Amino acid sequence: MSERTLYDKIWDSHIVTRLESxxxxxxxxxxxxxxxxxxxxxxxxxxNGSKVAFPERTLATADHITPTLSxxxxxxxxxxxxxxxxxxxxxxxxxxxxxxxxxxKQGIVHVIGPELGISQxxxxxxxxxxxxxxxxxxxxxxxxxGTTEVGFVLETQTIVLNRLKVHRINVNGxxxxxxxxxxxILRIIHDLGIKGGLGQAxxxxxxxxxxxxxxxxxxxxxxxxxGGARIGYINPDEKTFDYLEGREFTPxxxxxxRAIDYxxxxxxxxxxxxxxxxxxxxxxxxxMVTWGINPGHSVGxxxxxxxxxxxxxxxxxxxELGYAHMDLKPGDAIAGTKIDVAFLGSCTNSRIADLxxxxxxxxxxxxxxxxxxxxxxxxxxxxxxAEREGLHEIFLEAGAEWRDAGCSMCLGMNEDKLVGNExxxxxxxxxxxxxxxxPRGRTHLGSPAMVAASAIKGCLSNPAEMVGD
Amino acid sequence: MTDEIREIKGRGLPLPGDDIDTDRVTxxxxxxxxxxxxxxxxxxxxxxxNMPDHxxxxxxxxxxxxxxxxxxxxxxxxxxxxxQAIKRFGIDAIVGVSFAEIxxxxxxxxxxxxxxxxxxxxxxxxxxxxxxPKTEYTASxxxxxxxxxxxxxxxxxxxxxxxxxxxxxxxVVAILRSNLPQVREVAEKLPYIKEFKA
Numbered sequence: 001m002s003e004r005t006l007y008d009k010i011w012d013s014h015i016v017t018r019l020e021s022x023x024x025x026x027x028x029x030x031x032x033x034x035x036x037x038x039x040x041x042x043x044x045x046x047x048n049g050s051k052v053a054f055p056e057r058t059l060a061t062a063d064h065i066t067p068t069l070s071x072x073x074x075x076x077x078x079x080x081x082x083x084x085x086x087x088x089x090x091x092x093x094x095x096x097x098x099x100x101x102x103x104x105k106q107g108i109v110h111v112i113g114p115e116l117g118i119s120q121x122x123x124x125x126x127x128x129x130x131x132x133x134x135x136x137x138x139x140x141x142x143x144x145x146g147t148t149e150v151g152f153v154l155e156t157q158t159i160v161l162n163r164l165k166v167h168r169i170n171v172n173g174x175x176x177x178x179x180x181x182x183x184x185i186l187r188i189i190h191d192l193g194i195k196g197g198l199g200q201a202x203x204x205x206x207x208x209x210x211x212x213x214x215x216x217x218x219x220x221x222x223x224x225x226x227g228g229a230r231i232g233y234i235n236p237d238e239k240t241f242d243y244l245e246g247r248e249f250t251p252x253x254x255x256x257x258r259a260i261d262y263x264x265x266x267x268x269x270x271x272x273x274x275x276x277x278x279x280x281x282x283x284x285x286x287x288m289v290t291w292g293i294n295p296g297h298s299v300g301x302x303x304x305x306x307x308x309x310x311x312x313x314x315x316x317x318x319x320e321l322g323y324a325h326m327d328l329k330p331g332d333a334i335a336g337t338k339i340d341v342a343f344l345g346s347c348t349n350s351r352i353a354d355l356x357x358x359x360x361x362x363x364x365x366x367x368x369x370x371x372x373x374x375x376x377x378x379x380x381x382x383x384x385x386a387e388r389e390g391l392h393e394i395f396l397e398a399g400a401e402w403r404d405a406g407c408s409m410c411l412g413m414n415e416d417k418l419v420g421n422e423x424x425x426x427x428x429x430x431x432x433x434x435x436x437x438x439p440r441g442r443t444h445l446g447s448p449a450m451v452a453a454s455a456i457k458g459c460l461s462n463p464a465e466m467v468g469d
Numbered sequence: 470m471t472d473e474i475r476e477i478k479g480r481g482l483p484l485p486g487d488d489i490d491t492d493r494v495t496x497x498x499x500x501x502x503x504x505x506x507x508x509x510x511x512x513x514x515x516x517x518x519n520m521p522d523h524x525x526x527x528x529x530x531x532x533x534x535x536x537x538x539x540x541x542x543x544x545x546x547x548x549x550x551x552x553q554a555i556k557r558f559g560i561d562a563i564v565g566v567s568f569a570e571i572x573x574x575x576x577x578x579x580x581x582x583x584x585x586x587x588x589x590x591x592x593x594x595x596x597x598x599x600x601x602p603k604t605e606y607t608a609s610x611x612x613x614x615x616x617x618x619x620x621x622x623x624x625x626x627x628x629x630x631x632x633x634x635x636x637x638x639x640x641v642v643a644i645l646r647s648n649l650p651q652v653r654e655v656a657e658k659l660p661y662i663k664e665f666k667a
Contacts, residue, residue: 013659016651020638022629025645027655029662037549039503053649054656065501079501086503120661130547130571146549146575147505156645158652161574162629194488195541198570228541230570255665262660294488294544313588314487314539321486411546413497432492432545439496439515 005166005268006235007201010141014124016158023160028143029123030057031153032109033096035087036064036413037128041151042090052094054157059118060091060098063108064413068376068403071101080414094154107379107405110134110347114218115381117247121236121263126153131347131429133224136233137217138240139263141201143231164230165199165275170206173282178464180357181216182349182427182447184208186288186298188220189227191280194296197229200275203268204234208282214243215353222348223429226295235267287462290431290445291334292322297431301450301462305332325433326442327421335460337444341424342373342455343436344448345403346410349427350378352385354448358427359391361452361466362398368458373400373451374416376408400455412437425454473637474582476609477562479534481598484524489538490545491572495554497546508550509557525558529602537594538565543572552576562608564615564624566591577630580639584608584615586624594622610634 004012016025031054038060045052052058065080075081091098099105105112110131113119121139125132128150135142149159169192171184189196202224209217217234224232241260244250251259286300297319299305307330311319323329328337344350344358355377367373375395377383383405386392392402409416410428417437418424424436424443431443446454449463456466499511517523524530536555542565543551552575555563562582576583594615598604606617608624610631615622633639656662 014655016648016655019633019641019644020636021633023633025648025652027652027659029659036500037547040505040549043504050646053652057662077501082503083501122659123661128547130545144547144571146547146552146571146578148549148578149574152578152642152645155642156649156652157656158645158648160577160641160645162627194544195567198541198567225545225571228544228569251665254667258660258667259665262665294490314485317485318487411492411497413500430490430492430545432490434496434515435492437497439519 003269003271003273005203005272005274006139006233006266007141007164007166007203009266010122010124011163019160023162025158026124026161028126028153028157028159030118030125031157032113032125032127033058033060033150034064034109034129035062035083037147037150038090039083039086040147041154042094044151045154050155052096052154055095057157058096060087060096061106061109061112062087062100064407064411066406067415068406068408069415071404077415104380107382108347108350108407110222111351111378111382114138115379117244117250120244121240122266126159130225131222133232134218134222134347136221136224136231137214138244139233139236139266141231141233144225164201166203167197167200167276167278168203168205168274170277170279171204171208171282172206172279173208175208175282175285178287178449178462178467179285180447180449181212181219183285183288185220185223186295186445187285188280189223189295190288190298192227192278194226194294195228197224197227200229202227202229202232204232209234213353214239215351218351219348223295226429236263287447287450287464289334289450289460291326291328292319293325293431293433295429295431295445297322299334301335301460303334305330305334307331335462337460338423339371339425339454339459340422341418342371342451343409343424343426343428344451345374345376345378345408346428347378348429349448350376350382352382354427355382355386355391358448358452359394361449361463363394365398365456367399367455370458371455373455374403374409375400376403377405379405409436411435425451425460427451472640474580474634475611476607477535477582478605478607479561480530480532480602480604481535481537481594481606482524482530482533483537483595483598485539485595487540488544489542491543491548491551492545494543494551495548500548500550505550505553505557508554511550512554512558532559534559534561535606535608536560536563537591537598538563539591540566542568544569547571549575552579552581556581564591564594564608577633577639582610582626582634584624584626586622590622
């Protein structure tokens, strides 16, 4: 059959049934779980006397509440300790594999899935976290779900969904110096808006996406949800297969050859039909930074902040609130805005490629004495690899802190938080009010290179001037 | 059947503004709770602290059952804590211009209908409630109308979700469970389940 997208093919092969309501019951090939969105779900299983239907398709780790300074147990924070103990008890009782610290494979759930080769093309993947869209980078459908739905998946390995429309986004041409995957996705969200993807799956394509390494693709897919799209994906290609080959859960030998045949077959057909198509020229993208209170409030680093009159209706009110919260004015240059904190980490940008990108800018420089910089690898394996390459020394010599793996300062659920009205430049994914743990804290989002460049200068800075050729 | 939801009656609570994300609805530090019981205390708690006249605290809206919101309500984080806090606060349904996808799924899973209508009509409902907080509204999922006084406003809802409420099967876990044999059949056909073994 032709004319089908990857979305159509995976969706069709995973339908269990169409429910009386008209919604679809969809089989989930991989369920990733973590400490925060599972305790209530396991509690309801216990109440019903149910079991986990497919424990071998379920994998647990801990990331959201885990401290990054000392991961010794018991955790200093009693609530975090209680949450961790609950997860340990639950995985034990229900026979779910748990990648804890002793395994050397703990990390942010969206980092370890691809890293272990357990997230594979053609799968449906669910996790109680909205950034599950990340796994679309390997050619899977990654659905972020809520806790009640986590319970559904534990008990039945299925969720209930409406079919999405597919929006193809072609990023054509080439990227300029200092422009990275993070800038590409921020620009896409800027152009299409944070509601642009409601009811849609984003399929990213074009030369720029083809040229990206796998970890850069993960950054792009990760923020699909920030554009309103439930999922985002990239068709699997040779880069995908090379990336997956030899990883722990990747099939081996003849099985791997058969897997590649299957993975090729699920890519979108060349004549696939899309509900919407958008084209963006790679050359037109500059290093992006957010100035407001949602990921759509962004500008190129060389630009001045937009006039309030350029927004209408309720958008204008959000913009007004954004300017007030961020203490910025329309017409001002965004570059040069003084910062207090620089954060390199999160499921968006904490992989080895991100740390290399930041380290390249940081090498031989010092973090500005007024800035606190945190570098937080996405997993124990990323940390180990970075240390093999000596990246940690570059950051430490510059005066940054080198932490253990976790979600850290992305979301204010652990010890790493902004204080008071501190202003940060962050590689994470959300600049919502209060997101980094302080109701008055102010967040700017940018690429790892921009975070490093800004940490050095003490203010929001264009990394293009600081990355070598 | 007790799970059927045909109409929601009660006073309104206007919450103007677009893109109200779930970090604002329930700040992350409340996510460390092991249960949803008491989650209503987290509802908008950070902004309520800084805003003494926050609609949630306005005594005129006490006991309201229907929340009126703008566009893209519930964006961002997938935390079910957000709709849980709203429901446990006493809200039975939300009327808005549009809702974020995951928030909508979470709300369905806990039986809190999300109803959409035009921006103009939402503004009308918000303005009316602000002036006349005692107004009783009836939102009917059968006729897809919100009525109050002599007014009636046509509303919309994703048909699949509407049917789930009318038939009382929004609480789908029993149905999903009963399909387990079919689930296993689907799994059998997927080559990755057997790790691509011949």
